[in-house]
Amino acid sequence: MTGAAERLKISQPSVTQGLNRLSRFTGAPLFRREGRGIAPTRSALQLYEEIGTLPKLADAAVNRLTSFDPTTAQTTFRIALTDLGQAVFLPALVSGLAAAAPHCSLDVANLNTETAGQDLASGQLDLAVSSNLLAESLFTSVIRWDRYVCVSRPNRFTGEKPTFEELTVLPRIVVRGTTGHALMQSLLPPPVPGSVYLSGFSAIPGILSASDLVAFVPEVVTPDWISRWGLEVRALPSDEFAAPVRAHAALDRSSSATSWFVDWAIKRMQAS
Incomplete structure (x- = not known):
């Protein structure tokens, strides 16, 4: 005793x-x-x-909250992205996480701007990426600025190149519910009859290649669309047509694992 x-x-x-x-x-x-x-x-x-073994397991769990070793840790990180964000950032995040934290998993959710702030504050999400500021009081870091361009099918326009004003009054593809795209659309005249409304970006190149519609999209996605679909890209006349892409996380991060992932993921996305 x-x-x-x-x-x-x-x-x-x-x-x-x-x-x-x-x-x-x-x-x-x-x-x-x-x-x-x-x-x-x-x-x-x-x-x-x-x-x-319960005391030893409890000690180990407490230690994981205060110290995090990505090379040995086994945990799941949760991130919310738009479909465009998934296409742009996931290749770098997935490959980088496999190298930096080989035993950790990534759970990707579609971004819901109405609930993302609360989900971050409650610990249900580790990180969310969006163009607008979320409602809750959060840590925010700008990852990049996305310049927008006009995209159309090959040979959509013959003769003189159309002016910006002429492009804005053509039937176009409008993506609903995407914060950066909503900002872009607010700078344009209202869509004209014949426009098509989508919930994401993935269908845009196929629709453009088979129609006379135009679309205003972030320049970052166009190299792949050009190589796969042969689409034509036109620059817009000023830097006004750009939207910030922001990473959001809780101010009070629940664990050392979350802190590591937030810092690592932001640097990884900024470098991609």
Whole structure:
């Protein structure tokens, strides 16, 4: 008892009282006298086999909250992105995470700007990426600025190149619910009859290649669309047609794992 008390850094009577309470709770004697000392009973040995590792597991869990080793950790990080954000950032994030934290997983959710702030504050999300500022009080960092361009099918325009004003009054593709795209659309005249409204960007190149519609999209997606679909890209006349892409995280991060992932992911996306 004395040795156990010294190891636990509590008094010997406290150890005795704790064992007596546990014995009364289980209804079985836990120790028997053996010579000048005591020895565990079969009941105590069985109990130890089942719960003896719990203190070590609890210590390990607490340590993971205060110190994080990405090379050995096994956890899941949760990030919310638009479909465009997934196309632009996930290749770099997935490949980078496999190298930096090979035993960790990534859970990707579609960005919901109405709930993302609350999900970050509650710890349900580690990181969210959007162009606008989310409602909650959050840590925010600008990842990049997306310049917008006009995209159309090959040979959509013959003769003189259309002016910007002429492009804005053509039927176009409008992406609903995407914050950066909504900012872009607010700078243009209202869509004219014949326009098409989508919930994401993935269908845009196929629609453009088969129609006379135009679309105003971030320049970052166009190299792939040009190589795969042969689409034509036209620059817009000023830097006004650009939107910031921001990373959002909770001010009070719940663990060292979250802190590591937020800092790492922002740097990774800024470099991509």
